[in-house]
Amino acid sequence: xxxxxxxxxxxxxxxxxxxxxxxxxxxxxxxxxxxxxxxxxxxxxxxxxxxxxxxxxxxxxxxxxxxxxxxxxxxxxxxxxxxxxxxxxxxxxxxxxxxxxxxxxxxxxxxxxxxxxxxxxxxxxxxxxxxxxxxxxxxxxxxxxxxxxxxxxxxxxxxxxxxxxxxxxxxxxxxxxxxxxxxxxxxxxxxxxxxxxxxxxxxxxxxxxxxxxxxxxxxxxxxxxxxxxxxxxxxxxxxxxxxxxxxxxxxxxxxxxxxxxxxxxxxxxxxxxxxxxxxxxxxxxxxxxxxxxxxxxxxxxxxxxxxxxxxxxxxxxxxxxxxxxxxxxxxxxxxxxxxxxxxxxxxxxxxxxxxxxxxxxxxxxxxxxxxxxxxxxxxxxxxxxxxxxxxxxxxxxxxxxxxxxxxxxxxxxxxxxxxxxxxxxxxxxxxxxxxxxxxxxxxxxxxxxxxxxxxxxxxxxxxxxxxxxxxxxxxxx
Ligand code: BG6
Numbered sequence: 001x002x003x004x005x006x007x008x009x010x011x012x013x014x015x016x017x018x019x020x021x022x023x024x025x026x027x028x029x030x031x032x033x034x035x036x037x038x039x040x041x042x043x044x045x046x047x048x049x050x051x052x053x054x055x056x057x058x059x060x061x062x063x064x065x066x067x068x069x070x071x072x073x074x075x076x077x078x079x080x081x082x083x084x085x086x087x088x089x090x091x092x093x094x095x096x097x098x099x100x101x102x103x104x105x106x107x108x109x110x111x112x113x114x115x116x117x118x119x120x121x122x123x124x125x126x127x128x129x130x131x132x133x134x135x136x137x138x139x140x141x142x143x144x145x146x147x148x149x150x151x152x153x154x155x156x157x158x159x160x161x162x163x164x165x166x167x168x169x170x171x172x173x174x175x176x177x178x179x180x181x182x183x184x185x186x187x188x189x190x191x192x193x194x195x196x197x198x199x200x201x202x203x204x205x206x207x208x209x210x211x212x213x214x215x216x217x218x219x220x221x222x223x224x225x226x227x228x229x230x231x232x233x234x235x236x237x238x239x240x241x242x243x244x245x246x247x248x249x250x251x252x253x254x255x256x257x258x259x260x261x262x263x264x265x266x267x268x269x270x271x272x273x274x275x276x277x278x279x280x281x282x283x284x285x286x287x288x289x290x291x292x293x294x295x296x297x298x299x300x301x302x303x304x305x306x307x308x309x310x311x312x313x314x315x316x317x318x319x320x321x322x323x324x325x326x327x328x329x330x331x332x333x334x335x336x337x338x339x340x341x342x343x344x345x346x347x348x349x350x351x352x353x354x355x356x357x358x359x360x361x362x363x364x365x366x367x368x369x370x371x372x373x374x375x376x377x378x379x380x381x382x383x384x385x386x387x388x389x390x391x392x393x394x395x396x397x398x399x400x401x402x403x404x405x406x407x408x409x410x411x412x413x414x415x416x417x418x419x420x421x422x423x424x425x426x427x428x429x430x431x432x433x434x435x436x437x438x439x440x441x442x443x444x445x446x447x448x449x450x451x452x453x454x455x456x457x458x459x460x461x462x463x464x465x466x467x468x469x470x471x472x473x474x475x476x477x
Contacts, residue, residue, distance in 0.1 A: 005036075005038045005427055006112045006116045006149075007038045007040040007041055007110050007111055007113045007116060008038070008041050008112065008113065008117065008118060008427060009041065009042045009043070009044060009105055009108060009113055009114060009116065009117050009118070010028065010041070010042075010044070010120055010427075011046060011101065011105070011117060011118070011119050012024060012043065012044070012045050012046065012120045012122060013047075013092070013119070013120065013121050013122060013123050013127075013131055014046075014047070014121070014122035014123040014156075015045030015047050015060075015087070015122075016045070016059070017122055017123075020045070020122055021060065021063035021064050021066075021067045021068065022067045022068045023068070023187075023419040024120065024122065024419065024423070025043070025060055025064050025068075025085075026064055026068045026071035027417070027419040027420045027423050028043055028423065029064075029072070029077070029078055029081040030071060030420060031420055031423065031424060032081055036424060037427075039110070040108075040109070040110030040111070040112075040113050042084050042085075042086060042113055043085050043086070044085075044086045044087070044101070044104060044105065045060070045086070045087045045088075046087075046088050046097075047087070047089070047090065048089060048090065048091060048092070049087075049089070050089055051089070052087065053085070053086050053087050055087070056085055056086070056087035057082045057083070057085050060082060060085055061078070061082055064078075086104060088100055088101045088104045092123075092130055092131055092134070093130055094134075095134045095137045095138060098134045098135060098137065098140065101138065101140070102139060102140055105140070112148075112149060115145075115146055115149025115150075116149045116150050116151075117140070117145075117149075117151045117152070118151075118152050118153075118154065118426060119140075119151075119152070120153075120154045121153065121154065122156050124235065124238075125159065125160050125161055125165065125169070125238075128155060128169055128172075129168065132153070132172050132173055132176050132177075133172065133176075135176060136175070136176045142176060142177030142178060142181040142182075143177065143178065150181075150429070151177070151181060152177070152181045152182075152183060152426060153173065153176075153181060153182055154183040154185050154434075155169075155182070155183070155184050155185065156185055157184070157185060157186050157187075158239050158243050158247060159184050159248075159435070160440075160444065161238055161239060161243055162243075162444055162447070162448050163441060163444040163445050163448050166440055166444045167441060170437050170440070170441065174437075179436070179437060180431065182437075183426045183431060183434040184434055184436075184437075185422055185434060185435075186248045186249060186252055186434075186435055187418040187419060187422060188248070188253065188418070189418075189422070189433040189435075190416075190417070190418030190419065190420075190421040190422040190425075190433060191377060191378070192381060192407060192415035192416075193375065193376065193377045193378070193381045193382075193407065194253065194256065195433070196383075197253075197256040197348075197375060198256060198259075200375070200383060201257075201261075202261050207373065208261075210352065211327075212327045213328055213329055213331045214353075215352055216331055216351070216352055217331070217351045217354075217370060218331060218332050218333070218334065218351050219254075219257060219258075219331065219332075219333045219334070219348065219349070219351070220333075220334045220348070220349040220351070221253050221254060221257075221336070221347075221348050222336050222337070222345060222346065222347050222348075222349075223245055223249060223250060223253075223335075223336070223337040223338075223346045224336065224341040224342070224343060224345050224346070225338070225339050226340065226341055226342065226344045227339065228298065228300075228304065228315070228339050228464070229301070229304055229307075229315065229339055231304075231305060232306075233304045233305045233306025233307040234306040235306075236304075236306075236307070236313060236315070237306065237308065237313055240313045240315075241315050241316060241317050241338060241339065242295075242314060242317055242447050242450060242451065245337040246319065246335065247443045247444060247446075247447045248435075248443065249337075250335050250337055251281070251443045251446065253348060253377075254277070254321065254333055255273075255277040255439070256274070257350070258277045258323055258327070258328055258333070259273040259274050259276070260273050260276065260327070266432075267430065267431040267432035270432055271431070271432075271435075271436045271439065274439055275436060275438045275442065276325075277323065278438075278439050278442040278443055278446070279442055280323045280324050280325040280328070281321055281322075281323055281324075281442075281446050282324050283446060283449035284446075284450050284453045286453045286455070288453070289450065289453035289454055291320070291474065291475060292319060292320040292321075293318070293320070293450055293453075293454065293475070294317070294318045294460065294468070294469055294471055294474065295316065295317050295454065295460070296314060296315065296316035296317070296318075296459050296460045296468045296469040296472070297311070297312075297314055297315050297316070297459040297460070297462070298315050298339060298461075298464050299462065299464060300340075300464060301313075301315050301340075312456065312457075312458045312459060313459070314459040315338060315340065315459075316336075316337070316338030316339065316340075316341065316459075316462060316468040316469070316472075317335070317336070317337055317338065318335070318336045318468060318469075319334070319335045319336075320332050320333070320334055320475045320476075321333040321335060334475065336472070338468050340464040340465065341465070341466065341467060341468060342465055342467055344379065345376075345378070345379070346377035346378045347375060347376045347377060347380075348374070348375040348377070349373075349375075350372060350373040350375075351370050351372050352370055352371040352373075353370065354368035355368070359396075360388070360390075360396055360397050360398045361397070361398075368388075369386075369388050369399075370386075371386060371387050371388075372384075372386040373385055373386075380406065381406065381407035382405060382406045383404070383405045384402045384403065384405075385402065385403045386400050386401070386402050387401065387403075388400055389401045421433070
């Protein structure tokens with residue numbers, strides 16, 4: 001791969017934050033170590049820490065060793081990587097710092113290093129508009145790039161905090177960069193089992209013919225975490241679970257399960273199909289919301305740092321979605337996501353309809369144990385199929401059994417982690433696993449419709465280590 005990549009500079013806004021130390025720096029280091037990066041590249045951290053280049057290198061070393069020590073497998077090579085780090089002090093609201101950034105970028109030696117620029121916004125959504133505006137003023141926008149070279153911008157999720165802010169941010173971004181230069185990242189799209197959803201569906205003749213309302217009873221998507229908000233009180237107060245997980249990870253999983261086959265394997269063809277699914281998600285009204293959405297807040301959330309004592313922010317959501325399209329009409333898509341739940345698991349369960357008659361039911365038992373395809377995303381990276389089989393013995397009765405494929409035992413090679421893959425894609429210019437403007441805006445339209453319909457009703461409290469509010473069962477059935 002390195003042979004095909006141009007020399008480049010990555011400029012990271014939010015370089016002092018957790019994401020940079022946990023994921024971004026370790027991923028760039030490893031990509032270089034595995035030989036995926038070109039010979040000359042630089043990483044410039046941007047922030048207000050008043051640091052020198054040397055100070056920044058020590059800071060990154062310390063933070064990465066504290067937050068992501070297992071990612072460093074060769075300390076000499078990591079030191080070598082750290083020598084490619086530079087730091088520019090920028091007061092994000094003021095254009096002066098961006099001129100200094102421009103000068104630092106142009107300081108680079110090595111062909112193309114200063115012409116190929118990847119800006120990475122790992123900052124809270126509220127800072128993004130100011131950064132984009134000032135980049136343009138300093139001549140660093142994508143539309144004022146020199147004739148040779150490329151400029152791209154990666155924007156971390158959440159992209160805005162509602163439809164209005166997302167539209168505004170998209171407007172600003174598109175004044176500064178062309179859509180093909182904009183990479184709205186959702187790291188779920190870089191997960192191996194998530195990428196496998198399309199492969200599983202479209203490369204296996206036995207499932208795709210059944211993948212529709214005639215054979216599928218319901219789909220359940222679960223994104224559960226047993227930990228709480230991990231000190232991100234201020235962020236959670238702004239995003240809530242709906243903005244943190246459902247708007248992006250949840251609806252992207254739904255789109256991958258429900259999309260039509262693309263006309264070709266190109267980023268635009270795939271993103272067209274995902275956008276069509278999102279367009280078909282039925283919006284919520286104050287009448288429909290009560291039977292379809294239950295929001296919860298874990299007990300103790302209001303005591304977390306940065307959280308208001310009377311906060312009405314949700315940390316758990318159960319939602320029944322309907323897709324108004326030909327393939328999925330009438331099939332409920334249940335989604336459950338939350339913090340401080342009983343266990344950490346992300347999985348998608350596709351439940352098929354029962355055969356018209358069940359000869360083998362035990363009397364008193366449910367008349368059918370439906371077939372299921374269970375796509376384990378994490379921690380297990382699996383595909384399981386559940387079917388009924390004859391229980392050994394004299395009686396002709398069925399028991400449910402599973403056939404299971406597990407990435408970890410079936411393949412010797414390890415996949416790339418999401419940040420390795422997506423960083424590499426962004427550098428190489430592949431937008432397939434990044435979210436397009438229409439999808440991001442439609443996802444916010446869906447979330448806004450839930451929020452508006454719920455109004456100022458408080459979320460229901462639930463105990464830590466439970467499956468959320470008990471009343472969430474009311475959305476099923
Ligand atoms: C992030 C959310 O996008 O995804 C977090 O902000 C969540 O709240 C995390 O915990 C889950 O991602 P992963 O890949 O660590 O399971």
